[in-house]
Amino acid sequence: MEFSGFSKKTLPFLEAIRKNNNKEWFEAHRNEYEEYILNPSRAFVQEMGEHLMALEPTIDFEPKINKSLFRIYRDTRRMGANKAPLKSRIGIIFTQGSGSRLQRSSFYLHFSCDELFVSAGVRWFEKPMLDAYREYIKDERRRVELDNLLDALEAKGYKTIDKGYKKYPRGFSADMPSAHLSLYKGMAVYKILEPSLIEEGEKLIDTLYKIYEDMLPLQKTVYEISLRAKED
Secondary structure, three states: OOOOOOOOOOHHHHHHHOOOOOOOHHHHHHHHHHHHHHHHHHHHHHHHHHHOOOOOOOEEEEOOOOOOOOOEEEEOOOOOOOOOOOOOOOEEEEOOOOOOOHHHHEEEEOOOOOOOEEEEEEOOOOOHHHHHHHHHHOOOOHHHHHHHHHHHHHHHEEOOOOOOOOOOOOOOOOOOOOHHHHHOOOOEEEEEEOOHHHOOOOHHHHHHHHHHHHHHHHHHHHHHHHHHHHOO
């Protein structure tokens, strides 16, 4: 299936999910979900993934649920999780490396009727990645290089995720160059676009490609960190 953009009915359908967030409504509208979201998402993953291979030949993508695509049903069993059964935003991920999907360095996006969110890196480190990240930035040269990279990306209009900690972890202090990097719980940059862009197939692919090309140095850095992570 060739990707020509999402339907103009896709975003209104996501708004309808938000207003009718129950399994009974969704099952009655499953055909619309497949037509407006699932099928074009699969086509998008295939085309965008092939483009991304020009940036990073080892990028992983597979147009299947629990691979590059996320389930529409939310896991409500986790403590503190949003208890609404359905997601009203659609996530898509292109990963590099092995291990847990969300702990691999990745090119990621999600869209809803509110925004098109585009990012690269890992937004939340679990302990093996957090340990590897902190070990990586203990080296002053690497730490300053990463800080300079983030500054360069921010100068291009990208944003770095918020810091997660207020106190410096062991081995870091305020008098160290770029020590603030040790306060992050993840490492990723992002940009927010108008969600209607998903309706313009070629423009969407071209726009994302240019963004991910800008973000590639950070994606590579986080991938290098992931290779140092040791599973518990």
